[in-house]
Amino acid sequence: MREFDRFLQRQTRLYDALADSTLGLRLISGESVDAVVNNRRPLGDIHWSFWLQLACGGLGLIIGVAVWAFRQTEMAASYYALTGIGLWLSASAAAIYSTRELALPGTLFNVIHAVNSTGTLLFTAGFTATLAYYPARLADWPIGRILVGVYVTVAALLALRWVPSFDVGVRVPVLAGFVLAIALAILQWRRARLDPVGRAALRWFLFSWFFGSSLFVALVFIPVLFGLDVGAVQGPAFALLLIIHLSLAIGISRYGLFRLEQHWSRILTIAGSGLAICLVDVTLVWLLDLGTALALGVSLAVVGWLYFPFRQWAWEKGLRSNRRRPALVRMVTSILSRPDEPADQAWSRLLQQAFSPGDIRSGPQGITDAIVDDGLRMQIAADVERPALELNLCDRGARLFRRDDLWLLADLRDVFAAALGYRERLIEGVGEERERVARDLHDDVGARLLTLSYRLQGEDAEQVRQALGELRSVIYSMRAGALSLADLLGEWRAEAVDRCEMADAVIEWVVYGEPPPQARAGGEILALTRLFREVLTNALKHAAPSWISVTIQVSQTHLACRVEHAYEGPEPAEWRANIGLHNLRYRADQLGGDIQWSREPQTLVTRWAVPLQIDEADAMREAHA
Incomplete structure (x- = not known):
């Protein structure tokens, strides 16, 4: 805090010096010159990041309040609106002091900085509290109110200078909120394992969070640890928070969620990979107290020899565990192995193997192949031999139907039609062969037994007739459906x-x-x-x-x-x-x-x-x- 106070005093002296119409400057060469001070700053001279930060804060506020206006009864929407207020306060205040031309009065600077810190804490509190209620409420006790109360208290203590440093007043609470958000995200993920819509919403939520957070860490946090000045990127970095805000608005409004699912693993891998590399650098510089050059070399070795092989192994293992679609060859074999199974039943069983739906129901006539209800159901059009169907809850509710499922359905139609045609030709061939054998038995063996029954008398004739009746039954069994x-x-x-x-x-x-x-x-x-x-x-x-x-x-x-x-x-x-x-x-x-x-x-x-x-x-x- 003392260093910050000295900074504010220096800003005050500079501002007072600029209050005169002329300013005496001493150059490095020792020469003294007088500069004319223009107390009016044209709009064209204001840096573009000033307008960017104002736009980010304003849009965040508008989006947050708009979502709350339409979802006033949902706790998640209320805390989401709080993140919009926090972003607006933080970005608007940062826009003033980060794009100042030279100096601001110390008192004004202190107030603006306090507003910025308060907005950051409110954004963290609202964001973490949103995860406690979205997509499902995790507990009956008021987690959100407690979080907001704690962060408002910290903001008040920071404004009153009752905290020893900005690390304790801002950075530690933000980091703690980040860790708590991870824990809440894990709980929400487990809670939503049987809720496909909630799971897709949570995936969108976490994508927004990881994407914006990992970029923010890479652009702002990591360079500071290496002693680099990030003042030039602080303004653009607020655009990342706006990306998070926009994405969360889409998620809470439940718009087009299932389209993200097919890219989810790829997005999570990319974001997680970038964050993991950043964490390796942070660990080497901060915990091991290595120099920047040495840390760079060690991090390259760790990442190249340990992290990337581990990531490749985990990726391949994940791909193997996600291969839940049966091979087309196995599908064809299952159809051919049941020649008496009706086509309708075989088609339903094939769809069950491919998509593992919660249930399969008859659908209205005239429908086309389509995914409806945000991916909860997939409609399957009827054809000449099979009625229209509706599949509900893909993978028994573990995920939503997505666009590539329609592509798989088209492939299944072609494969099923070919396999069914082959099965029909196979059954026809087997039937023709059975008919030939049955005809030979009837015309040859049957005729001989009939003649023998007329020639014999008594018990012998009765046994021949029984054999003839048994032969007739065998012939009927060979003529399926006769x-x-x-x-x-x-x-x-x-x-x-x-x-x-x-x-x-x-x-x-x-x-x-x-x-x-x-x-x-x-x-x-x-x-x-x-x-x-x-x-x-x-x-x-x-x-x-x-x-x-x-x-x-x-x-x-x-x-x-x-x-x-x-x-x-x-x-x-x-x-x-x-x-x-x-x-x-x-x-x-x-x-x-x-x-x-x-x-x-x-x-x-x-x-x-x-x-x-x-x-x-x-x-x-x-x-x-």
């Missing part, structure tokens, strides 16, 4: 009637419900037929009944069968476990159903029920109809 459920029930009835006639049993066949019209998959036809056939075989073989009643209940989603016949054997609970019972239970379980036996007066009832496989493509089309 039968509807109604046709399948007709096949069952014909087979049951034939077998009951051969066993001298009367059959009663009843069907309730409306079978679904869709053709069934071959595997499902074979599994259902084997379950029905084995139940019928057990009834005819072990009970030798004179009558059998078959009741089938069918719906769009389930199939149930009840087989009742005359019976005089033991209770089902007393049956000895054998391969036949195990096979029946296994077949029902494989179909997702169950099978039960119950003894009623002089009859045995076998009940089995299974869910029907749903055609996903038809279900999705009905859902979007």
Whole structure:
């Protein structure tokens, strides 16, 4: 403070000397000359940095107050307005004393300097308090009011000269606010991990902060440590604070945030790299007390041999951890490995792999591929085979959708269409080969078994007919989608009637419900037929009944069968476990159903029920109809 007081006294003496109309000057050569003093300073002689600082302060004030005017209920906007007031006070005061022609009265200089220091402290308090409330409030207790109270108190103590130095009154509080802002930024980042909009806003906020702060440190703080005069750049440096202010205004207004996200890692790396290099220089000069020349050489060695390799390693590791898009080859493989998966379902699964959205919903017809709601949702246009969709919360809310996601979507469309076309041709080829094999079995093996069944009598003929029925089921399974459920029930009835006639049993066949019209998959036809056939075989073989009643209940989603016949054997609970019972239970379980036996007066009832496989493509089309 004493050195500053001596500076103010010297300014007062110079100002008093300039009050006369002439001023006597002694040159270095020893010659004395009289200079005429012009007490009026033309506007054209005022340095351009004076107007720049006034513009920065004025714009900061206008932006801060404007944001507060539209967001008066938000605490963040209030403290942001305080940063505008602080910038205005600091820049306006600095504009006067930093561009003075020679001297100012000591008293006036002291007041202007106090206003500048107060504005700097208010800017720091408002900036730090904003981070306590934006994008989310971190605590219920009034962090902002406490911070403002502390910094206003420090400003008052500085104005009253109750602090030992400007380091204690200005620089230490500013540095402390900087460190506290880092801690609050970390807390806000953790709080916003599931809030993509808040996370994008915070990224914009931190970008503004690091960009302006690192440049300010590089232009003003580092040169001072090397003993360089920064008076010429102090005025332009306020433009950096204005950049921070403008960027924060955009962030708080939530304008176009998601466009920054694709450049976030690059921006953070550049800003962090510059700041890290500056910190290395500061550490070498300040802590190790090295000279400027030696510190420069050591810093080059440290940066070149240690910092840059470490940064490259961290960058590559970050790139590897961010490779969350599956390879296109793996996508194609996943599509081809599921030939029965409907195109709609495969497309949704592919989008799930590529973008990991929180959910996928049907979208309105007529939409185009677009990112909406500040990146919260991505709309996907419909095409001939697939309906319109909406993806919500990219990476399950960890980030927003961005423009390169639309480019990825276009690539996925092309790859999916090619893979789907190849899968269809593959399925067609496999189907043709199955059809050829099924035709050969029917025309050759089937014809031979049929001829053999007519030539044989008794039990041998029955075994041949069973083999022929099994062959028919295998042929149906190879012809995927060859039968509807109604046709399948007709096949069952014909087979049951034939077998009951051969066993001298009367059959009663009843069907309730409306079978679904869709053709069934071959595997499902074979599994259902084997379950029905084995139940019928057990009834005819072990009970030798004179009558059998078959009741089938069918719906769009389930199939149930009840087989009742005359019976005089033991209770089902007393049956000895054998391969036949195990096979029946296994077949029902494989179909997702169950099978039960119950003894009623002089009859045995076998009940089995299974869910029907749903055609996903038809279900999705009905859902979007």
